[in-house]
Amino acid sequence: MFAVYAKEPNAESPLDSLVAGERPEPEVPEGWVRVQVKAASLNMHDLWTLRGVGIKPEQFPMILGCDGAGTLDDGTEVVIHSVVNAPGWQGDDTLDPKRTLLTEKHQGTFAEQVVVPARNVVPKPAGLTFPEAATMGTAWLTAYRMLFVKSGLRPGQTMLVQGASGGVSTALIALGRAAGFRVWVTGRSEEKRALAETVGAHRTFESGARLPERVDAVFETVGKATWAHSLKSLKPGGIVVVSGSTSGPDPSADLQRVFFLQLRVAGSTMGTRDELADMLSYLDLKGIKPQIGTELPLAEAAEGFKAMLDGATAGKIVFTR
Known part of the structure; x- marks a missing residue:
């Protein structure tokens, strides 16, 4: 499948490690679901990943992207919650000492498909487009x-x-x-x-x-x-x-x-799955739309990464398929 990934850590020249190309399709473990990604948004965390911050060298190559929105195999439209908790964790998602984000241990959303735990998807409000919904998770x-x-x-x-x-x-x-x-x-x-x-x-x-x-x-x-x-x-x-x-x-x-x-x-760090669901409901009730500064095809992701590195942002940078 087509994906945008970091081939290796590069602290000095992070964009030199950015690759757009083919990666293996993910397997779906028990209790996880496959999302056909329609849109995904760029975060500063993705630049840190390219630099090798918060990720072990042996985890590369790593598909980038914490956030995304798409469809399950049955067609359900969903938004992805990117905080992945340890099995059996109870309580505030963000306080789990063994929590990770997508792209730290598990492959990210800048791809045709991503797999996440079943609890890590929430229904997408009909009032949000896939690019708008893709900005929500981080x-x-x-x-x-x-x-x-x-x-x-x-x-x-x-x-x-x-x-x-x-x-x-x-x-x-x-x-x-x-x-x-x-x-x-x-x-x-x-x-x-x-x-x-x-x-x-x-x-x-x-x-x-x-x-x-x-x-x-x-x-x-x-x-x-x-x-x-x-x-x-x-x-x-x-x-x-x-x-x-x-x-x-x-x-x-x-x-x-x-x-x-x-x-x-x-x-304050990220948020919980329940907070994500509440926020999506709030935006739907209020008719609030996110500010998208740049929308690019996933194949042109390097342009978006450069804009973020240069500080040339005007809202969220979103990649679509």
Whole structure:
């Protein structure tokens, strides 16, 4: 079957390890299901996989892609949940110490077919196209958990999203606007800030700009480049919810500010299968659509990878078949 995969880890030049070609069709173990992939979306995690982060060298070659949507053998339209738990795990999917994501141990979604545990598919709402549904499993689920499970925000309060155009950021903006929060966003360029306003931001600001007032919560995926600004932007008792550190994992903690203003820092990783199902229902009820910046045939996936590596994103990058 045709697939896009990483042939080997390459920390310095990740795109040199990207291959589009033939891979064996997957076998379907007992308790698993086969999905005929119709669309799949690109995540920063796929670039990390190409670099060899979070994956052992012996796991290569590895088909890339955490997210996807498609059909089961009986024609049922489904969205894929990419957190694969250890057999018998009970409780929050994201707290399983032996959990993995697709592309870490199991082959991913950038292929004609993918196999996943039966519990890792949820029904696709009729109101979402396959490309739209393919953005849900990582970026949108991450945003949903950050906002509705971790932040504790109430409608009418103010939230700041650091970074205007990535998949998690655009999901946070759309979800926050629909839920009745005042949504402020920072962005590096006028173009990215304009995109944020199109998605639903009430106000946008240059990266690092002094805000008109402090906010109730900050949503962080950037890390080192924005961390100091995030803490300075919070009201006393406010919370920063962190789900990534794309500019580096070593921000200054600024512990004096944290303890003196009683700030809270909450980590958030992905989400559970039930949260994915709830989010899909919420989007269906509200008529919310994800921001897709680029849609490409799977055979042209390298173009999408280059755009992400260069930071030239305007919403999610989706590959279709």
